[in-house]
Amino acid sequence: MSRRSVSAKDVADLAGVSRAAVSRCFTPGASVSPDTRARILKAADQLGYQVNRLASGLIRNETGLVALIASEIATPYRSHLLSALTEALQQAGKVALVINTDRSDASVERAMRQAISYRTDAAIILSGMPDQSLAETCLRNGMRLVLINRDEEREGALRVRVDDAEAGRRAVAILFAAGCRRIALASSAADTPSLRGREHGFREAATRSGIDWIEERRGMTSYETGRTLGMALLARPDRPDGIFCTTDLMACGIMDVARWRLGIRIPEQLSLIGFDDIAQAGWEGYNLTTFRQPVDEIARRSIDWLLSGNGGDSIKELAIETTLVMRRSVAQGVVATT
Amino acid sequence: MSRRSVSAKDVADLAGVSRAAVSRCFTPGASVSPDTRARILKAADQLGYQVNRLASGLIRNETGLVALIASEIATPYRSHLLSALTEALQQAGKVALVINTDRSDASVERAMRQAISYRTDAAIILSGMPDQSLAETCLRNGMRLVLINRDEEREGALRVRVDDAEAGRRAVAILFAAGCRRIALASSAADTPSLRGREHGFREAATRSGIDWIEERRGMTSYETGRTLGMALLARPDRPDGIFCTTDLMACGIMDVARWRLGIRIPEQLSLIGFDDIAQAGWEGYNLTTFRQPVDEIARRSIDWLLSGNGGDSIKELAIETTLVMRRSVAQGVVATT
DNA sequence: CTGAAAGCGCTTACAG
DNA sequence: CTGAAAGCGCTTACAG
Known part of the structure; x- marks a missing residue:
């Protein structure tokens, strides 16, 4: 100054x-x-x-800045992804501008305008969705766009998608093979594309299998919500013997409530499957069977795409596969399913 | 482009x-x-x-950018602090440039150079320490510096410190009051200022009290280290009945190893106190008694200082108080201590 | 209140 | 290989 x-x-x-x-x-x-x-x-x-990168960015029309737009960045999954993205960006000589949103459209829009203001080379959006016209403005300015786990497409942007529905389907098969005969879907009411996909896959497979199933959707994606979900699902007399929870964070809440509040033994009396493979899922207190999102791969491939010139016919969608991490929250069934 | x-x-x-x-x-x-x-x-x-903030930053000599320099940003405590800082910055109309370091001096130096390159208005350092000359270069360029939980001072920079030693001392008193007669200090070998402070306070109080105590310091600050620490401390015949662990994350590892591997009941057979109050400490599976770092307050006051012009005689040190959060990992002792 | 002009720190053809 | 010059998009005295 x-x-x-x-x-x-x-x-x-x-x-x-x-x-x-x-x-x-x-x-x-x-x-x-x-x-x-x-x-x-x-x-x-x-x-x-x-x-002075400000001056050089001004004339070279390339700032080296990449905006990372996300909500709830202190959450285990998000902070992990953010960390991987930041790291990959640095490896590539770029630097991350992180912008917090509250997942409202208005805050995403504000974030995008910030990105434009600083003429970031790209924006990676992890939460919410900018409207079409704003996205076009970005693209028109030569800014590249990566949408992680978003539904809608934006012409010219890269969409990174995980096989959510498939995981939901597999969860049903695993629970069934573990001997569960009354299963449940536990999810938040957040209604994001990823959650919807996982829920959809579960419902589809559960319905098709003819197995007895119920579902419960509440609150936002948090540990607390998991506890609420657990009470709602497990305090009833006809409680399920298997649960697929769309998020590890919530699954931890369900597990804690089952174990410490209701005295339910896991996996003997309840099998539980999560999604994400956050660090806590691997902690000895949880030992949660879950689907791992390959966070580093997502980060690496997103950044690779960013760096690979903007060839007109470059790929527009990246399908990422999750891998099942078998731990000890699912009962040993008749058949081993993978 | x-x-x-x-x-x-x-x-x-x-x-x-x-x-x-x-x-x-x-x-x-x-x-x-x-x-x-x-x-x-x-x-x-x-x-x-x-x-175009690049151009305006160039002539106004104020970019609105603030560098956040930290290692291990996916960790519960760090991601929480980063989130609070990012949020506070946005409230103030600034935007966060987050730079990952690996806590080596070289990487901190690289991060600082990045910050200078982008002419950030300020840099907030959460890990490692830039050398004096580099810090001076920043200050000379009109960049403000905030050092969170750092030891050494840098002329003109704000140091934010937490009452680490006091917490270590209080932990000893609490464990003693809970009836523990052989206590332990568990810490990582990371040797950061915060850890040193907590360790120091513990040693001082433990020695002064004449109580029987031991200590174990290993690895980096992680859940895994906690497990190692737990095994080292608790698998021995003369195991301690009370532990102060310098970090919640490690305390979770100790607790899990105690409970699930060694069958030790908490708090009946072992009292455990952590530090930080990360989200997991409040989870029902842990219910860890700990010292809360007021993350939002740290963020808010740091940013306030940044914004408050650079008056020559502005404060140079901010002492932040932790508050004890009593949960259920400490045995009910003879006397209630606060 | 408003415009012409200078200047921030850089990069990039263009000559030499 | 090297320098003089133009220009990126902005702001800020300076006149009017």
Whole structure:
């Protein structure tokens, strides 16, 4: 705020060269003689010179900034994904601008405008959805768009999708094979694309199998909601003996309520399957069987796409596969299912 | 990358005014007649104009960017703090540039250079420490510096400290009051200022009280380390009946190993106290008595300081108090201690 | 209130 | 290989 920082001009003066030479010295692949390069580098080091990315972004039309737009970023799954994304971005020489939203359309819109303001090279959206016109504005400005676990498509954007429905279907098969005869779907009322997919797959397979099933959907995706869900599902006389919970975080809540409040033994009296494979699912206190989202792969492939020029016919959809992580929250059934 | 985005010139042309007028229209407090303002706003909206913060940052010498430098950002405590900081920053009209480090000096240095490159208004450092000269470079450039839970001071930077040692001392008193007669300190080998403070307080109080105590320090601060610590401390015949663990995350590991591997009942056979009050500490499966770090307060006060001009004699240190959260991991002792 | 002009720090053809 | 010059999109005195 007070003093201005050292500029290329300062370095040029000290090294006895032109400003252009200094610029070239810091531009990969530009031609500078070894001698002047050495002089410039020395002067730069002496002065503590750091190229001003604001100015260079302005004329090169590439800032190195990538916006990460998400809600509930302190949540285990989200923070893991954010961390992977940030890391992958850094590997690629970019830097993450993280913008918190409250999942309302208005806040997503505000976030997108921020991204435009800073002329980020791309925006990766993990929650909510910008409307079509705003997305077009971004694309028109040359900004690339990645939508993670979103439903709708946006012309020119990359959609990253996980096989949610398939997981829901497999969960039913696993519970059935474990000997469960009355199963339940537990989910939040958040109504996001991912949740919908998992719910849909479950319902489809459960209905088709003819097995006795119920469902419960409440609140937002949180541990607390899991507890509510657990009480609603397990405090009744005809309680289910198997539950597929659309999120590990909620599954932890269900498990705790079952175990500590209702005295239900897991997996002997209740089989439970989650989704995400957050760190806690692997903790000894939970040992939750779940579907793992390959967070690092999602991050890596998203960033790869971002970096791979904007070829007109580049891929528009990335299908990511989850993998089943068998732990100890499902009863040993008659048949081992994978 | 392809096309350039719409600029103030475009808006000016459409509205039939000068570029300066457009600029003023988006500068709070600048004088524009209601009539021209309306025309400009209309044109801007039509064109989808968004002020270029790169350019404005360049001349105003204020970018609105704040760097958040931290390692292990997917960890419960860190992600919570990061989330609070991001949120507070947004409330203040700033935006967070988050930079991941691996806690090595080199990576912190790289992060700081990034921050300088983007001319962030400030940098908030949660892990590691930049060397003096680099910190001075930042300060000289008018960048403000906040050090959270760091030891050393940097002239002109704000240090935010939590009463770590006091917590360590109180933990000893609580364990003693709970009837524990052989207590242990469990910590990671990470050797960060916060950990050192908590360890120091514990040792001091334990030694002074004359109670029988041991300690174990291993690995990095993680759940897994907690399990290792638990095995080391609890699988021995003369195992402690009370443990103060410097981090909730590790305490969860200790608790799980005690309960599920060694069959030790908590709190009947073992009292456990953690630190941080991460979400999991409040989960029914853990119910961990711990010291809460007021994350939102830390974030809010740090940002307040950032915003409050750089008055020469502004405060340089912020002492934050933790509060004891009594849950159910400590045995009911003779006396209730708070 | 409003516009013309200068300037922030950079990069990039264009000559030499 | 190197420098002079133009220009990126903005803001801010300076006149009017």
